[in-house]
Amino acid sequence: MWAFIHKLGSPKWFYGISAKLQPWFWAAAALLLVTGSLWGLAFAPADYQQGNSFRIIYVHVPAAFLAQSIFISMAVSGLVFMVWKIKVADMAAAVMAPLGAAMTFVALFSGAVWGVPTWGTWWMWDARLTSMLILLFLYLGVIALRGAFTSRDSASRAASVLAMVGVINIPIIKYSVDWWYTLHQPATFTLTSRPTMPIEMWLPLAIMVLGFYSFFIALTLMRTRSEILRREANKRWVHDLVKGRVEETR
Amino acid sequence: MPMIEHQGGMMIAVKATLMRDLTLLLRHRGEVLNPLVFFALVITLFPIAISPDPQLLAIIAPGLLWVAALLAALLSLDSLFRSDYDDGSLEQLLLAPQPLAALGLAKVAVHWLLTGLPLALMAPLLGIMLALPAGSYAVLALSLALGTASLSLIGAIGAALTVGLARGGVLLSLLVLPLYIPVLIFGAGAVQAAILGDGVSAHLAILGALLAIALVLAPWAIAASLRISING
Amino acid sequence: MSLCLEARQLACERDDRWLFQGLDLDIRSGEIVRIEGPNGSGKTTLLKILSGQLSDYQGELFWNGVAMREVREHFLANLLYLGHAPGIKAGLSPLENLSWYQALSGEKSSQEGSEERRLIALENVGLAGFEDVPTGQLSAGQQRRVALARLTLTQRALWVLDEPFTAIDREGVAALENQLIAHAQGGGCVLVTTHHELTASPLLRRIVLA
Numbered sequence: 001m002w003a004f005i006h007k008l009g010s011p012k013w014f015y016g017i018s019a020k021l022q023p024w025f026w027a028a029a030a031l032l033l034v035t036g037s038l039w040g041l042a043f044a045p046a047d048y049q050q051g052n053s054f055r056i057i058y059v060h061v062p063a064a065f066l067a068q069s070i071f072i073s074m075a076v077s078g079l080v081f082m083v084w085k086i087k088v089a090d091m092a093a094a095v096m097a098p099l100g101a102a103m104t105f106v107a108l109f110s111g112a113v114w115g116v117p118t119w120g121t122w123w124m125w126d127a128r129l130t131s132m133l134i135l136l137f138l139y140l141g142v143i144a145l146r147g148a149f150t151s152r153d154s155a156s157r158a159a160s161v162l163a164m165v166g167v168i169n170i171p172i173i174k175y176s177v178d179w180w181y182t183l184h185q186p187a188t189f190t191l192t193s194r195p196t197m198p199i200e201m202w203l204p205l206a207i208m209v210l211g212f213y214s215f216f217i218a219l220t221l222m223r224t225r226s227e228i229l230r231r232e233a234n235k236r237w238v239h240d241l242v243k244g245r246v247e248e249t250r
Numbered sequence: 251m252p253m254i255e256h257q258g259g260m261m262i263a264v265k266a267t268l269m270r271d272l273t274l275l276l277r278h279r280g281e282v283l284n285p286l287v288f289f290a291l292v293i294t295l296f297p298i299a300i301s302p303d304p305q306l307l308a309i310i311a312p313g314l315l316w317v318a319a320l321l322a323a324l325l326s327l328d329s330l331f332r333s334d335y336d337d338g339s340l341e342q343l344l345l346a347p348q349p350l351a352a353l354g355l356a357k358v359a360v361h362w363l364l365t366g367l368p369l370a371l372m373a374p375l376l377g378i379m380l381a382l383p384a385g386s387y388a389v390l391a392l393s394l395a396l397g398t399a400s401l402s403l404i405g406a407i408g409a410a411l412t413v414g415l416a417r418g419g420v421l422l423s424l425l426v427l428p429l430y431i432p433v434l435i436f437g438a439g440a441v442q443a444a445i446l447g448d449g450v451s452a453h454l455a456i457l458g459a460l461l462a463i464a465l466v467l468a469p470w471a472i473a474a475s476l477r478i479s480i481n482g
Numbered sequence: 483m484s485l486c487l488e489a490r491q492l493a494c495e496r497d498d499r500w501l502f503q504g505l506d507l508d509i510r511s512g513e514i515v516r517i518e519g520p521n522g523s524g525k526t527t528l529l530k531i532l533s534g535q536l537s538d539y540q541g542e543l544f545w546n547g548v549a550m551r552e553v554r555e556h557f558l559a560n561l562l563y564l565g566h567a568p569g570i571k572a573g574l575s576p577l578e579n580l581s582w583y584q585a586l587s588g589e590k591s592s593q594e595g596s597e598e599r600r601l602i603a604l605e606n607v608g609l610a611g612f613e614d615v616p617t618g619q620l621s622a623g624q625q626r627r628v629a630l631a632r633l634t635l636t637q638r639a640l641w642v643l644d645e646p647f648t649a650i651d652r653e654g655v656a657a658l659e660n661q662l663i664a665h666a667q668g669g670g671c672v673l674v675t676t677h678h679e680l681t682a683s684p685l686l687r688r689i690v691l692a
Contacts, residue, residue, distance in 0.1 A: 082474075134428050134431055137424070137427070137428040138428050138429075140424065141424050141425040141428065144421055144424055144425075145411060145412075145421065145425060148412070148415050148418070148421055149414075149415070151481065151496065151497060152497050153481065153496070153497070153538050154414070154478055154479070154481045157478045157481075157538075158411050158475070158478050158479075161407075161411065161471060161474050161475055161478065162407075162411060162425060164471075165407055165429070165471050166428075166429070168467065169428075169429050169432070172432045172460070172463075173428070173429075173431055173432055175432075176431065176432035176435045176436060176456075177431070177435070179435065179436075179439075180435045180439065183439065231498070233498075234498060252637070252639075252669075253485060253556075253560050253639055254559050254560055254637060254638075254639075255556070255559070256555045256556050256558075256559035256588075257559070257587075257588045257589075258588055259585075259587070259588020259589065259590075260588070262585050262588055262589070262590055263585050263586050263587075263588060265585070266581070266582050266585030266586070266591070267582070267585075267586075270571070270574065270578070270582050273573075273574065273578070274571060274573045274574065277573050278573065333571075336567070337567055337568065337569065337570060337571060337572065338565050338566070338567025338568055338569035338570075339569045339570075339571060341535065341563070341565050341567070341569060342563070342569040342583070342586070343586075344535060345533065345534070345535065345558055345561065345563050346558065346586035346587070347555050347556075347558035347559040347586075347587060347588070348586065348588070477535075477537070480535060481536060481538060
């Protein structure tokens with residue numbers, strides 16, 4: 001077990017294994033996203049109440065799912081880094097933060113666009129959107145904190161602590177925002193809590209969600225790899241790697 | 251030279267740290283008064299910016315009072331560990347043969363005693379100026395007293411994370427404000443419930459629960475953050 | 483019981499740069515160990531690691547033969563660390579500052595003899611008569627002396643001193659140097675960085691960081 005964890009923690013080993021995994025996730029992401037969007041946008045039946053505008057669900061919901069999952073995986077990576085001092089975990093956490101913030105923004109933006117035909121306004125203090133907005137601030141906090149330190153070791157550790165504090169708070173925030181919302185606007189119409197969704201509507205949604213996750217994994221692998229190269233630039237194995245590449249191209 | 255066995259004395263150290271910080275702050279009364287003056291000032295801005303109409307003010311008063319108190323408590327957070335960091339006492343605090351979480355908690359307690367508690371006591375006075383409906387004054391003070399304790403604990407994590415940074419002030423607010431939202435919701439909610447004549451016990455109970463969670467978890471996060479900050 | 487602080491294969495990396503690698507140290511009772519090296523060679527970092535402030539290093543630390551993390555409290559109870567910053571509150575009097583330090587090690591300020599020890603400690607560093615003056619009103623050298631008073635305030639076997647001679651006048655330097663030697667002769671141990679020439683003492687050992 002220990003040996004495995006430390007092997008996993010070695011940037012060199014991770015660099016090798018991720019090279020093998022990466023193409024599979026890219027392929028899965030492409031396949032799922034193309035299928036899901038074609039199915040969802042062109043073939044799924046229109047909503048009897050919202051018409052075609054409901055189709056934004058195929059972007060909004062996966063993005064919202066991912067936004068939350070990325071924060072959790074960022075905090076888990078932070079924990080792994082703090083407990084086992086595994087640097088790859090921190091590199092992954094570092095590249096996840098902007099990605100998570102971007103996903104949160106996509107969820108917010110698609111929610112706002114969706115609001116126009118549904119509520120007739122770009123912004124509504126809907127419980128889900130409000131939680132998303134707070135999540136965006138949490139992401140921005142983690143990113144800003146990481147950037148504020150001159151020492152990278154301290155930056156990594158500080159960002160890890162903040163991510164863990166944030167992840168404990170996310171359920172509390174979500175719960176309290178829901179309470180706040182029901183108190184002020186007795187539940188009228190929320191974007192996604194539909195009583196029943198026919199299978200031809202939610203199946204493409206499930207495919208899109210899977211596609212988003214594959215995309216996230218592939219992108220994280222790719223960006224972690226470049227982060228490894230950046231941080232280990234003066235290590236021997238990276239030099240050998242680059243030399244090998246150069247000779248290959250000759 | 252004989253070696254000393256560690257003799258415990260955590261409570262002695264905690265009490266001494268508490269007394270030390272109280273003494274220091276009471277000798278610089280300005281620092282204690284500033285958040286209170288800030289609180290009063292912000293509350294003054296709203297009638298000027300919105301409208302002096304008592305009916306309108308009465309509606310927004312609970313939220314205004316809570317937001318202003320929250321910002322006032324936030325304002326003084328940056329200095330929580332700053333002077334200890336600058337003069338090296340923070341290193342010594344870390345090297346005391348005592349649990350750092352307990353010593354950090356002592357410092358947070360001082361922050362609450364000299365910021366949160368006075369803000370809570372002062373809020374009813376400002377409530378009068380905002381035409382806060384009768385019957386909600388006690389709840390306002392109580393919810394603030396409970397809530398600011400959580401705010402001090404959560405805020406101290408942010409303060410500990412940013413104490414090593416030269417310009418940590420704005421960053422501190424960015425880190426801490428999103429985490430304040432649950433406390434704000436239930437704090438302001440309690441006052442609103444009191445005005446509407448609903449039961450406030452649920453709100454206050456949740457504020458208490460939030461405080462309990464913060465009390466259990468925050469000291470460890472504060473200790474970990476201080477160790478990071480001392481690294482530079 | 484004699485003290486012994488060991489470091490095995492100590493290495494510290496700061497942002498892709500090795501400050502030191504494969505460092506083996508043995509520090510025992512009766513020694514004055516001076517860490518030397520140019521600016522930026524990691525002297526302060528090494529002292530911080532050896533005084534248990536940093537966790538971000540590779541290698542092992544042993545305190546009297548036991549891994550450090552298992553006996554951390556015992557180690558801290560016997561450690562006195564003086565860093566670049568004196569750790570003295572300007573708003574408190576020298577006496578109040580010292581009584582906080584006593585309390586940190588678990589000693590009640592009302593305990594018998596502790597007031598006396600504070601006064602003696604201040605007298606030793608030449609601050610008799612300044613006991614109740616706010617420390618902020620003292621000169622930089624005097625403030626530094628308040629911090630040095632901690633050396634006689636509590637019995638700690640291991641002294642880790644980072645540039646202790648800063649801002650001290652000539653007599654003060656001589657007195658402090660004698661104090662270090664006396665401490666080592668008494669079975670204590672001193673770990674120090676300084677740009678100051680310590681007079682050759684048989685107890686002195688140098689460790690040079692490249």
